[in-house]
Amino acid sequence: MTILLLGSGGREHAFAWKMIQSPLCETLFVAPGNAGTAAIATNVAMNPNDFDTVAKFVLDNNVKMVVVGPEDPLVNGIVDYFKNREDLKDIAVIGPSQQGAALEGSKEFAKQFMVRHNIPTAGYDSFTAETVEQGCEFLETLSAPYVLKADGLAAGKGVLIIDNLAEAKTELRNMLIDAKFGNASSKVVIEEFLDGIELSCFVMTDGKSYKILPTAKDYKRIGEGDTGLNTGGMGAISPVPFATPLLMQKIEDRIVKPTVDGLAKDNIDYRGFIFIGLIIVKGEPIVIEYNVRMGDPETEVVIPRIQSDLVGLFHAIGSQSLALSSVEIDARSAATIMLVSGGYPEDFAKGKEITGIDSVAIEDALIFQAGTKAEGDKVLSNGGRVIAVTAFGENIDEAIKKSYQNINKISFDKMYYRKDIGFDLFKE
Template sequence: MKLLVIGSGGREHALVSKLKENRDVQKIFCVPGNPGIAKIAECVELDILDNAALVAFAKKEEVALTVVGPEIPLSNGIVDVFRDNGLACFGPTQAAAQIESSKTFAKNLMEKYDIPTAKFAVFTQADMAKAYINSQGAPVVVKADGLAAGKGVVVAMTIDEALAAVDMMLCDGAFGQAGSQVVIEEFLAGEEASILAFTDGKTIIPMVAAQDHKRVFDHDQGPNTGGMGAYAPAPVITPAISEQVMKEILQPTIAAMESEGCSYCGCLYLGLIITADGPKVIEFNARFGDPETQVVLPLLDSDLVTIMEACINGTLAGTSVHWKDEAAVCVVLAAGGYPEKYAKGDIITGIDKAEEQGAYVFHAGTANREEQVLTNGGRVLGVTATNTTIKQAVDKVYKAIESIKFKGIHYRKDIAFRAIKK
């Protein structure tokens, strides 16, 4: 069996690593991949948005299953095109991927089907958006409607910050077309968590709950990022809350998508906040989260290929999914200056030493030059460790990180602090 994975980050490295555990998998291709993935799969230079070229490659290589990592190819209709060509592809259709690619679509869906979320309003005109903010007060959340690589959300603690966010998105075009419409939401207080779930459009199997760390500095200070680390399981998701999420959010959402004529198949990501009134949806993603994937998949004790095929074939109800009774912690090693301006091309050393200590080192923003690995992005590496408890996994991952060096290296020293405090 040959597989194809689309994407180039830490999430895709984790996916390839897990998929490779299936004994029937003889080869995995990754488009375009990265230097870490290149050690365990064949990286292929193709445009991830060229659906025709990807289909031609999959047919030529007789790929049995394609797995899509990032959101942009999903919103570009890759799953539809693959299915039209008789090729198995794990992920939602273009219509179903709107649950991530349009925040307006997602919010309207939740409002229509009574799925708990923050009160909101949608604007395309800056003056109307500002008038609404002035009437609501702060704190308030301003979101670009479309895909903005995890950076299109401003949690404004003052009215001035909110007004500046509107100017940035609607007037200055900071996110291009993705920011030509904004969603303004009430600020919800509580602890955040992420739940990813496998679904075939009917059956839903949640994964181990995780918690991401979005802010760039310790103690949740500084600007939002694509994620500075994660851990699983997240103690804030108690068995009672997990049951509530299934009953009030997951099941109604999957049923709503079918009712709307865009049945959802693949991995659905719930970004949640646990408020005093219960769990509410902050956002949906139409794919595996990053860096949550790097802590969830190492805890999976069932075959990922089998689960994905069951989702595609509509047979998930007959598939058993088991999890290890362990904890996992991922710490993202970023380039100095991220998420603003940062350098590229600095030599990375010590990856092998970290792996010798039992850590997974997932490449995110790296490149090869001769026989050296270099920095090539804001989030450079994701170092993950598993152990019996979260505290033991934390100790193990930070010990492994000591071996890795590159100029300007920056990482949070407090990943999983909430779980340890609990």
């Protein structure tokens, strides 16, 4: 079949790499894609949020399946757009409805969903510009540090964790009154701070049944030792060593099953991925947030470990027959390290020539391109996060070492990467 994949990051390159291995995938288009997807599929210069243009392309090219990589088109309602058009309603779109996508699109909606379905999460309240002073009073009832979350999408940058009460009040006013994160912070959720270790749990669901995918742990901070500004992600490992069978059973019983059941009880059409961001506090899993798509760079370690036909699984999601499918997982560990532009996540330059990609042998590591573009026979940097280098190992330590060994073959001007990804897992 002909498939259209929407997105342009490392997540989409990893999807494309896996999807073209499927005998079900005859032609793969990626919109807009990057230099990595251009090398293995056909890129289309198209905005994933321009639904009319996407629809015309789908009809003109006999596309039978649309896989939505990023969150924006889902939150903007692409699934509903297809369902509501007679000429598009039979095309499988992998992703939740707009109502389901509100799990990521609105922190308040997600919190209300969790409370309604008895899913463990941090205590919270939400505030607007009109109630900003009540928000300041609510902060006074909490202990430091203080967690402020922009309600809407803020490209992964809308969460502030602040140690000082006065500063927290100032930032709350900045978010609500001065629109620090634009419309995303027209409402702010204030949460109690939870101290523990984070874990990413990935689920695919057809709305009736679900499959739990390999766990992962990502590293958001730009600096080593988890310091500095938050980024879209500087690296990831899978599986997570502390995700024991007992912990995973707790996660499934208390969080995954109630989430999928809750969506069904609320009559929310949800056929796609659920990314559950967890924090483990004294051995107990608590939900920090939901995302309604795969994470990045977690996708770059999770997808390579899936041995089953990914397009076959997508087809089962679309036809609500996922219960009949099995997901085979590679027992090996995987680690990915992000190579980013100097200055990221603040100001950075684009257009830097990248060398050495072709010198990495496929048996040594997988190269997933993120912020890149092709210019003639050159590959140039075109974003903050540029390349993910993923390697396998018999254990996490070996996978991490192989990733770093292969990074040494790649270079571009002002290239930066963290040299401690996964090291926290080996502390005494």
